[in-house]
Amino acid sequence: MEKKDTNTDLLSRLLSKRWSPRQFDDQQISKKTISQIFDAGKTSMSCFNEQPWRVILASKDDPHYNKLFECLTPGNQQWVQTAPLLGVVLVKKHFTKKDKENRHRFYDAGAFMAFSTLKAVSLGLFVHQMAGFSVEKVHQNFPIPDEFEAITCFVIGHAANLNSLSKEQREQEQKRTPRKPVNHFLFGANWDESYLDASHISSD
Numbered sequence: 297m298e299k300k301d302t303n304t305d306l307l308s309r310l311l312s313k314r315w316s317p318r319q320f321d322d323q324q325i326s327k328k329t330i331s332q333i334f335d336a337g338k339t340s341m342s343c344f345n346e347q348p349w350r351v352i353l354a355s356k357d358d359p360h361y362n363k364l365f366e367c368l369t370p371g372n373q374q375w376v377q378t379a380p381l382l383g384v385v386l387v388k389k390h391f392t393k394k395d396k397e398n399r400h401r402f403y404d405a406g407a408f409m410a411f412s413t414l415k416a417v418s419l420g421l422f423v424h425q426m427a428g429f430s431v432e433k434v435h436q437n438f439p440i441p442d443e444f445e446a447i448t449c450f451v452i453g454h455a456a457n458l459n460s461l462s463k464e465q466r467e468q469e470q471k472r473t474p475r476k477p478v479n480h481f482l483f484g485a486n487w488d489e490s491y492l493d494a495s496h497i498s499s500d
């Protein structure tokens with residue numbers, strides 16, 4: 297399902313198409329597509345080019361799918377079961393080239409997922425990320441080295457056709473989450489004072 301498209305440039309079109317569905321169809325995602333999505337993700341920037349992200353993936357047919365699925369909160373399990381591909385993003389805690397904690401690992405992994413997500417959208421797919429899962433269970437169920445920690449789960453899939461959904465599901469899928477205006481977070485010298493509204497900034 298697409299939102300009304302009023303944007304003309306490619307990036308704006310991708311951004312406006314992206315959202316986080318809760319109903320997917322059962323169309324499988326090929327290894328080629330998976331590789332295209334994360335090839336885009338890996339082009340993202342990271343502190344010292346550490347690329348601290350790792351991903352564990354499980355398609356619904358994989359024997360280890362349930363090991364990941366059972367880590368999700370019941371609320372997430374309810375809708376996740378409609379998606380063909382489930383994953384968890386992990387990050388490396390310390391820099392490889394120096395013995396120092398990488399404070400930017402979450403930030404870098406977020407950028408990686410943002411790039412991957414936009415590539416998925418360009419291929420007609422959607423990504424829905426989740427904080428609602430047990431980190432401990434992920435670490436119990438998979439052989440993850442101590443140096444890595446699980447941070448976010450996600451699913452990838454094709455959004456379900458609205459006609460295939462119940463009225464309640466359709467209404468939920470058609471809701472769009474509001475965004476704060478740029479003025480809410482873009483400041484200059486004074487906190488809470490919009491940078492864009494400051495008198496010394498030219499308006500063009």
Ligand SMILES: Cc1cc2nc3c(=O)[nH]c(=O)nc-3n(C[C@H](O)[C@H](O)[C@H](O)COP(=O)(O)O)c2cc1C
Pocket residue numbers: 314315316317372424425426427428429448473
């Ligand atoms: C790190 C992260 C954690 C999230 N956790 C959950 C979650 O546990 N369950 C859920 O349904 N959605 C989750 N979301 C989805 C957000 O609620 C959603 O991205 C936000 O409301 C904006 O909506 P949109 O993505 O449709 O634009 C998460 C998103 C992110 C980025």
